Structure formats: structure tokens, C-alpha cells
Amino acid sequence: MTARAEVTRGVDYRRPSLWQRIIASEHLAGWAFVAPAVILIAVFALIPIGWSLLLSFQANNLLAPGHYIGLANYRALSKDPQFRAAIGHTIVYTVIFVPVSVLAALGLAVALNRKLRGIRFYRLAVFIPLVTSTVATGIVFLWLLDPTFGLVNYALHALGLPQQGFLQDPNQALYCIVVMTVWGWLGFDVIVYLAALQGIPQDLLEASEIDGASKWATFRSVVLPLLGPATLFLVVWSTINALQLFDEIYVTTHGGPLGATTVIVYYLYQQAFQFFNAGYGAAIAYVLFVGILIITLFQLWVGRKRVYYVS
């Protein structure tokens, strides 16, 4: 300590020893600082990414060492009617979930972005499902939507409408999953939109008002374009998550009834960890990865042309 301090005061001009220079070197320090992180990420991310690709070219049952079968897994996937059905369910789910949750959140965020008696309570009500776990969400909706005792069927009954099968009806189950996940995720989208709304400079809104624009015109022509980056983020983010849907399916339907809610990740889980087709599961994972990558890049490409960023 003191020696070093003297050097800096220019009293001691001795060159630091090799050891001191190594210790003080930024190269060494930098690598020492990143070493734990790099080792962990190498072992639990980089190696698995490569290994997964190798697995997808293997027949592997998770127990014995696998053997290479080339592209056979991918060829089988392309002809697997169950996998096609899983892709179909995932796409239907995503195509409904993303616009519904983003639009609902936009409306809610606008409604919540004002001074109002009880606004804190309203916000809390919208946010709380967000900290409810996916498993708890699944369990509660399983009961709410129960065909025999469920509250929703009771409400329909009270209104004189016919009872529904909901999660036990192959034609309805996937839409019930949409409702359930929108409930669970809405708070997230609302928070992102609220933050974006609060970031809009007040003078822009005032300028629009002074120019005589109606509230709706201001919203359409000033607010909405300024929310563009938040919308793009939410669409990309919700799509990625929707394509990876699993927890709620596992808890409520186990992919049923009659496979109507078997989405890609649930099919992957079944193949890899119930039927022990790990190679096949890895191939599914890679198809999913490439699919997500293409869809994300497409969304960002479209977004880049249409979203306006305030510098």
C-alpha cells in the first residue's frame, strides 16, 4: 500500500517486479474477474448448445451412450403427424395470445395511467397475477373452468347459457389456455406500457391539445407512435414466450384432451423425458430454436421499418 502510494507521488522510481506487473496486469485481472461466470456459462450453456446439436443426430435414450443416425431424427420429425399437430397448436395459441394480451394491456395501461381515486388498488389488481406462479394459475383455472363445479359454468348457468366442457373439450381447451395465460401475463405487458406512457414528454401532449386535436386523435397520432418501441418489445417477447408454452399445459391438461393442447415444448418433454427419445427431443428443440430465431428476426425487421424511435 504505502510503497505503491510513494511510487505515485514520484518518490520511488523503481520499476515494479515482473510478479508485480503480472498481478497488476489488466489481462490477468480481467480474466480472473470473468472466470467464474465464463466457466459456469461454458458448462451450462455453451457446451449444452453444441451437445444438443450432436444429440439431435443421435439415437439416445438418456441412459446408454447414443449412436449417430445422421439426419434421421429430422427426417422423422418432418413426417411425424403428432409433431405437425404440436406446431399447429403452438401457432394457433401464439397467434391469438400475442395480439390479445398486447392489445388488452395497451387499453389497460392507458386506463391506469391517470390520477383517479383508487388507482393504486386498480393497478395492484392488475399486477398481482404476475407474481402468481404458473402452477398456481393452472390450478385455480382448472377449478374455475371445471365443467361440473366450476364458477364459470355456474355463471353461464345463471345467465341461462349452456354448460361448456372448457379444458375437457378438445375444441375449447386451447382457447381456455389462452385466457388463463393472458390473465397471468397481462400485468407484465401493462407495466411495460405504463413505463412507456410515463416516458412520453408532457409537452408533446400539450402541444397536440393546443393544436385542437381531439383526445382520440392525440392518442392515435402522438401516443401510439411513441409507444412503438414498447409494442415491438412486447410482441417479440410475448411471441418468444408463447412459442415456449409449457407449465400451464402440464398442470391443466397434460397436452390433452385427445392431444388438443400438445404444444411443441410439451411434445419435446414427452419425447425426451417420458419416452426417453433424447435425440428426437433435441431435434425438436433445435427446430423450435430455429423457428423462434426466424420469427424474431422477421418481427424485428418489420419493426425496424415501422417503429419510430425518439432520439
Add this chain to the structure above:
Amino acid sequence: MASTSTAAVDRLVRLDAPEKPRRRLPFSPWHLFLAPVAVIMLLPLIWMVILSLETSSEAQSFPPVVLPTGLHFHNYVTTWNSEPFGNFFLNSAIYSLTTVASNLLFCSLAGYAFARLKFWGRDVLFIVLLATLMVPFQVLLIPTFLIVKHLGLVDSVGGLIMPNLCSAFGIFMLRQFFRTLPIELEEAARIDGTSRLGILFKIVLPLSLPALATLGIIQFMWSWNDFLWPLIIIDTASHAPLQLGLATLQGAHRSHWNLVMAGTVMSQIPMIVAFLIAQRWFIRSIAFTGIKQ
């Protein structure tokens, strides 16, 4: 010229004119929209609590019993004793707190190095770490399971924790934050002979509490509600964290909704209480990035 000024005067006059008395609601019309929304959002949670206090037959009657005959708090005791709930809580606490602590430590160290130190291979390494963020967890799932199996950690809390000790996301986030701090303080400390580790812990981290809180909360929410990885790695009930334990409970007591709901309420209380206490911080963290998985 004259016409514009008249228009301006007109506008002023219009603004000053007293508003025509209108028939108005005694409250803002927004309540008509927000109140039903609040009811819909809270209903599942309120119903969960009501069911958890009913008898088994009340919970499974049609029409549903809204006001139970008595408050059967012993449902909670029965549920607690029917499954190793104490273990579920303990495992979840260990899983969450360990991963929060390790992420804060390792991501700070790495984030600081990427933000401030010049070392060989830094930029390439950083891009490689960022690239791993694009890969969905499902791709890593099977090999990570095999690696944890080789480490002999299958069906243990250690196996739960190991792959989640450090996230590339956390490194990226902290690096971005550290780069916004004024470098002069660090340079001054360096000249005074403070070690790099000392600078990080005594100067940089105390200035970074908001960023650390954000990362900590995101990681905590993630670990506490994690489901897929525990489902894969844990076989024994007593080694399960809460969400997995809850799913097991639901599978085992399909005919006792009141008990399942009691378990569900118990499992959600810690996170909801944490949210109510630190609401502002949770919302900041979510607004900042947003991770709920």
C-alpha cells in the same frame, strides 16, 4: 395578420368561457371500466382463498358455495402434513436465495470486467456470452440434465441450483449499468492504490444498488416460480421446491379441491407478500427488463 390575432383572441375567449353545466357521473367514467377489470383479475385469487377455507363437499358442490358455513383453517394443517411442505419451502428458499446471491456476485465481477477492464479476448467473449441469450432453455435442457447427472446431482437441490448460478443476462445488465457510472471516482481510488476488487466492492457496487436490486428481484421471481427444470431434475417429493411440490399435491388430491387450494394459497403467500412490501421495486425491475419464466 389581423385574422390570426382574432383567431387567437377567439380561442382565448373560448378557453375563458365558463363550461356549460353538463350532467356528470358522481365519479370518473374510468371506474366503470377499471372496477370490473379489477374484479376479474382478483377473482381467481379470492376464489382460491375462499375454496381453501371450505369443506371438501362445499368445494365440490354446484352451485358453488360462495360463503362457506365455517372457516376451516384446519385445511391448511391437513395439507401441510399431507405433503412435505416444510421441505418445499426450504428447498425453494435455498434455490432462490443461493441463485440470487451467486448471480449478484458472479455477474458483478464479470460485468465490471466487461465494463472497465481491457483484457485479451474481451469483446469476442462478450459477444459469445450475449449469443447464448438467444438460445431458448429447451435447447439446453437435455444436455444440462446429462451434465448434472454426470456431476451426481440429479434429484438434489444442488442439481437445481448448479445451472442457474450465473446468467449471461445478469452480466449484460450490470455491464450496461456500470458503464453509466462516472469513471473518475474509480480512477482516483486506483491512484490511491485501491485494488480492483476493492474498487468494485467499495465504490462501484454501493453506487449500483438499484441495478443490483433489479437483478436480484428478477432472479428471485424466476427461481421461486421455476417449474420445468425442477420437474426434470427432481424425483423425490422432499427434494422438490414449492411449485413442483404444488403440482404433485394437485396430482395426489384431485378430489380434495379445498386442500389443493390451501396448498396453493400457502405457496403463493411469500411472493405476494414480498410484492406488496416492495411493490415499487418489483415494478421497476419488471419495467426495466421483464422476465417471468
